[in-house]
Amino acid sequence: MYLGIYETVSHWIPEKSRVLDLGAGDGAFLERLVQTRQVVGEGVEKDAELVARCVERGLVVHQGDIADGLDQYGDQTFDFVLLLGTFQELVSPADILREAFRVGRHVVIAHTNFAHFSVRLQVLLRGRTPMTQFLPTHWYHTQNLHFFSILDFQDFCRETGIQELNQAYFNIRGAVRFLPNLRAEEAVSWLQLDPISRRSVTVERGKTKTEPYQI
Amino acid sequence: MAALPTNIVQGDLQDQKTADYQSPLGVTHTQTATLPGIRTQSGFTFEQVDVAYQTLGTLSPARDNAILICPALSGDAHVAGMHPDTSRPGWWDYHVGPGKAIDTDKFFIICVSMLGGCGSTTGPTSLRPETGKPYGMTFPPVTIRDMVVVQIRLLDHLGILQLFAAIGGSMGGMQALALAVDHPQRVRVCIPIATCTSHSAMQIAFNEIGRRAISNDPDWNEGNYNADRRPIRGLAIARMVGHVTYLSESAMTHKFGRERRTEHSASGDEATSFSVESYLHHQGQSFVKRFDPNAYLYLTRAIDQFDLFEGGPAAEVLRQVRARFLVISFASDWLYPPVQSRELVRQLKRANIPVSYLNLETEYGHDSFLIENPAFANVVRHYLINEYVHPPN
Numbered sequence: 001m002y003l004g005i006y007e008t009v010s011h012w013i014p015e016k017s018r019v020l021d022l023g024a025g026d027g028a029f030l031e032r033l034v035q036t037r038q039v040v041g042e043g044v045e046k047d048a049e050l051v052a053r054c055v056e057r058g059l060v061v062h063q064g065d066i067a068d069g070l071d072q073y074g075d076q077t078f079d080f081v082l083l084l085g086t087f088q089e090l091v092s093p094a095d096i097l098r099e100a101f102r103v104g105r106h107v108v109i110a111h112t113n114f115a116h117f118s119v120r121l122q123v124l125l126r127g128r129t130p131m132t133q134f135l136p137t138h139w140y141h142t143q144n145l146h147f148f149s150i151l152d153f154q155d156f157c158r159e160t161g162i163q164e165l166n167q168a169y170f171n172i173r174g175a176v177r178f179l180p181n182l183r184a185e186e187a188v189s190w191l192q193l194d195p196i197s198r199r200s201v202t203v204e205r206g207k208t209k210t211e212p213y214q215i
Numbered sequence: 216m217a218a219l220p221t222n223i224v225q226g227d228l229q230d231q232k233t234a235d236y237q238s239p240l241g242v243t244h245t246q247t248a249t250l251p252g253i254r255t256q257s258g259f260t261f262e263q264v265d266v267a268y269q270t271l272g273t274l275s276p277a278r279d280n281a282i283l284i285c286p287a288l289s290g291d292a293h294v295a296g297m298h299p300d301t302s303r304p305g306w307w308d309y310h311v312g313p314g315k316a317i318d319t320d321k322f323f324i325i326c327v328s329m330l331g332g333c334g335s336t337t338g339p340t341s342l343r344p345e346t347g348k349p350y351g352m353t354f355p356p357v358t359i360r361d362m363v364v365v366q367i368r369l370l371d372h373l374g375i376l377q378l379f380a381a382i383g384g385s386m387g388g389m390q391a392l393a394l395a396v397d398h399p400q401r402v403r404v405c406i407p408i409a410t411c412t413s414h415s416a417m418q419i420a421f422n423e424i425g426r427r428a429i430s431n432d433p434d435w436n437e438g439n440y441n442a443d444r445r446p447i448r449g450l451a452i453a454r455m456v457g458h459v460t461y462l463s464e465s466a467m468t469h470k471f472g473r474e475r476r477t478e479h480s481a482s483g484d485e486a487t488s489f490s491v492e493s494y495l496h497h498q499g500q501s502f503v504k505r506f507d508p509n510a511y512l513y514l515t516r517a518i519d520q521f522d523l524f525e526g527g528p529a530a531e532v533l534r535q536v537r538a539r540f541l542v543i544s545f546a547s548d549w550l551y552p553p554v555q556s557r558e559l560v561r562q563l564k565r566a567n568i569p570v571s572y573l574n575l576e577t578e579y580g581h582d583s584f585l586i587e588n589p590a591f592a593n594v595v596r597h598y599l600i601n602e603y604v605h606p607p608n
Contacts, residue, residue: 042569051573052594055541058601062560062572072561 004175005084005188006032008168009108012190013037013080020044020078020104022066022096023085027054034059042078044070067091070099078104084188087111089143094160101193106165110188115149116171117182133172134185150181157191166190226470227585228304229289238308240319243296245269245328247335250368259355262344266369267292267328267335271311272319274375280603281375282317283366283402284326285383285390287585288457288514289506291334294326295319309587316592317599322379329390330365331357332514333507337365339438340507351509352438359386359521363393367401377401379603381538382595384408384584385551386514389521392559395538396523404602405538406595408584409548411555412523412562418550421460422515425453429508438509450508451499458498463547463580467491524562533566539607540570541598543591545583547576569607571598 006029013019017039021030024043027050033039043061045051054061062072067090081104083096088111090096100107112134122130129139137143148156150169157164169176169184176184228236245267252261269292274281284294284307295305295312310316311324328334331354339354370378381391381402388410395405411418432449434440462470471491478486478493524532540563544556553574563570575590577583584591 048573048576048590052590052597055571055573055594056597056601058605060569060571062564062570063574064557064572072557072564074565074567077567 002186004170005110005168005186008188009082009084009110010037012108012166013039016040017079018077019080019082020070020073021082021084022070022100023083024050024054024059024061025085026050027057027059027061029084030054030059031057039080066096066099069095070103073103075102076105079106080104081107083107084110086143088114088146088148091145093146097160097162105192107191108188109191110186111148111153112144113150113169113181113184113187114147115151115181116185120182132185150184150187153187153189157189161194162191163194164189165192222579222587225587227306227582228308229306229585236304236308238296238304239312240271240296240308242299243269243271243293243305244299245292245335248369248372250365250372253330253361253364253368255355255361256358257356261337264330264337264365264368265335265341266337266365266372268369269294269296269305269324269326270373271295271324272322274323274373278375279377279379280321281323281325281370281373281378282380282382282599283370283378283391283394284311284317284324285366285381285387285394286326286329287383287385287387288518289454289502290387291332292326292328292336294324306585309585310592310595316595317382318596321600321603325369325373325375327366327369329514330362331510331517333505333510338507339509339513351440352512354509354513356516356520357513358517359389360393360397362517363390363397366390366394367398370401377403380404380406380599382406382408383410385410385581386518389518389523392523393521395536395540396532399535399537402538403606404541404599406541406543406598407556407559408543409545409551409556409581410559411551412529412559413521414519415555419519421456421550422519424456426512426515428452428456429512432508435508438512440508445503446508447503450503450506450511451496453511454499454502454506455495458495460550461580461582463549463578465547466579469578470494529562530566533563533568536563536566536568538568539602540568541595542570542572543584543594544572544574545577545580546574547578548581548583550581 015037019039019041021043024030024045027043030041030043034041043054044064046065051061051063081100087093087109118132119130167189169180169187171185247265247267249263249265252263254260290306293305295308313320328336331338333340339350343350381394383391388407391405391407395402429446429449432446434444435446474490475487476490526532542556542560544553560570560572579586
């Protein structure tokens, strides 16, 4: 499944783009983008050991927590900003998305779909927090902070002035084309700011509201 | 409690008993060259300068594999291998040698004693040509940038147009930065470690305590002291203060705790003290044997005065820079805290300079780059080899 996501994303990214990979991990995907798409890549990763792995691969990498912002990068430094690992684990995903759109023109986000039918069934029939192959941990151990579905994410984009240029859905068997909100376990979206409204995302006291986009 | 990491107990290679230590490089030598003079930033002209330096490894036929190692405050040209007279290992022997972080099998290593220091490079202990007596405090104020000009003189002398890399920790990191900024054509890769672009008030404050300890020593005599009566008490205290700032609270707890030891003085008296006390006394006493008090004043002044961006706004100063950077800091370093390295990284990135940044979780404080440190060594080694083998277009 993750292979499918990476395959899809690397097809979306034009050759020689400037790419920032947030949560770059050990740099394997970014290295592949550099090799197959000749991108000028850079990673941000919080774990020192994974940063060292990126250095071993010869990647430019920055050790930092994306929750602290991306102040080290100037406005519109990148063509693509990738958030492929952890969107539902971020404390303030909307703030990070705004930072991503400050430093890059396009943002690609992957997230887990919490409306997959096995999740729905488990809540309905067992009355307990679901555990699946892709939600393998108990509620008290999970890294996930935000539980949202593909439809939720589409609403979020609409309300915050973000356009979905393309999207792809996956489950354990591969790509999902029909009824993704029911059948997909992972979604990946190619986003840009609505060029007309140029609105951005702010979150205050748990409410989402839209404001004029400011760089 | 977890087993005590041996590298923390061993500490760095300076001023410790190293009878059991073997360097794979064997005995290494330092040479001295007399080179065309320089005009310092303060306007003083040296007609010529003596430069003490060590080289290790072999310069490639293309002359493209030279790495300049810039020493920190207490380091000198003797960077690795065993000293022929004192049998002391070089100050960075843990990380410089065959197969080590800075690999002498692949790279040609150059390390230079600093202008204004007390190696055999021109400094306050050198003889003033007009008088035939040591400069002492008549030595002109020197800066990090002056030290870099002397290093460039040596590169000219050795016929090295462009370094592959400049690397240094602490004060050495300042030199590496100044070289990449002031002489952009001369270096391809810059690795500043546990350093900053200018000292904070706290960093200046600790240096001032050291300087005051020296200048308040009655033997200092305005800098005119004889070899047999140097202000060694002041210098020892300066070094003790320095050592506290180079460690971290947890490293000191691990290494010393509240352990006590009994020492016997020459007169046969017994005295019990905390081991951290005897450690600091030992560090102070061995430092004064090899370091000149006036040089300590000059070098700490140079560090405090350093400002990478004294020439203008960061964006302008960095516009000429051609090097790629690897910036390393240590989470437990409270003397050069990671926030200073992150600010440097931010300024470099905002100037569109390719820079990687790593903040290692080593618990040894500022000294983390001087001790045996596999995580640190691994990153430096891979970075250097990658950049050398696959230079970007």
